[in-house]
Amino acid sequence: DTAVSQTPKYLVTQMGNDKSIKCEQNLGHDTMYWYKQDSKKFLKIMFSYNNKELIINETVPNRFSPKSPDKAHLNLHINSLELGDSAVYFCASSLRGGTDEQFFGPGTRLTVL
Amino acid sequence: RKEVEQDPGPFNVPEGATVAFNCTYSNSASQSFFWYRQDCRKEPKLLMSVYSSGNEDGRFTAQLNRASQYISLLIRDSKLSDSATYLCVVNLYPLRGSARQLTFGSGTQLTVLP
Numbered sequence: 190d191t192a193v194s195q196t197p198k199y200l201v202t203q204m205g206n207d208k209s210i211k212c213e214q215n216l217g218h219d220t221m222y223w224y225k226q227d228s229k230k231f232l233k234i235m236f237s238y239n240n241k242e243l244i245i246n247e248t249v250p251n252r253f254s255p256k257s258p259d260k261a262h263l264n265l266h267i268n269s270l271e272l273g274d275s276a277v278y279f280c281a282s283s284l285r286g287g288t289d290e291q292f293f294g295p296g297t298r299l300t301v302l
Numbered sequence: 303r304k305e306v307e308q309d310p311g312p313f314n315v316p317e318g319a320t321v322a323f324n325c326t327y328s329n330s331a332s333q334s335f336f337w338y339r340q341d342c343r344k345e346p347k348l349l350m351s352v353y354s355s356g357n358e359d360g361r362f363t364a365q366l367n368r369a370s371q372y373i374s375l376l377i378r379d380s381k382l383s384d385s386a387t388y389l390c391v392v393n394l395y396p397l398r399g400s401a402r403q404l405t406f407g408s409g410t411q412l413t414v415l416p
Binding site: 233 | 345
């Protein structure tokens with residue numbers, strides 16, 4: 190019974206395309222996150238979102254946008270994909286935020302050609 | 303200076319060895335500290351929280367030195383299954399807004415050899 194799930198697991202696409210990655214959590218958590226892990230394995234937060242507040246890492250290009258249809262879902266939409274967007278994207282959730290343990294999804298490996 | 307710094311390794315140790323990982327953080331206002339583990343091509347998972355008085359979970363011991371802004375993880379009697387990347391995690395204010403968030407170090411890679 191998967192706690193945090195992401196689809197797709199792999200995504201290969203051409204530069205300039207628009208793509209979405211979906212994330213769902215069945216833990217009843219209030220806060221969800223998107224992280225990017227680059228080729229050097231550095232895990233960097235992109236967004237933090239709960240039903241009250243979206244917090245955006247100001248270094249994230251505005252081509253990236255999170256969309257939350259409800260508390261259990263936080264999808265990531267990416268416009269005009271670039272080569273540098275190739276990375277593994279992890280969704281995570283926590284009961285509240287900040288200091289709570291975060292549970293991660295299995296990751297989506299995005300390759301932009 | 304990075305907000306959370308770790309020795310990237312790799313650390314290659316024989317089974318049964320004791321290995322220690324260190325981590326430093328830059329923001330003295332940080333309040334919560336963790337070690338996460340990430341297996342190859344998998345997601346990070348919480349290994350243990352780190353408390354001011356130090357804490358132990360089986361073969362794993364975590365310590366915190368607030369004065370030096372330093373966190374450590376000690377693994378005793380290493381097993382092959384301990385091979386993974388160990389991520390030092392600190393709660394900071396890396397984003398605009400009011401909420402503290404977790405900031406991950408770049409990880410220390412451990413390989414336990416038979």
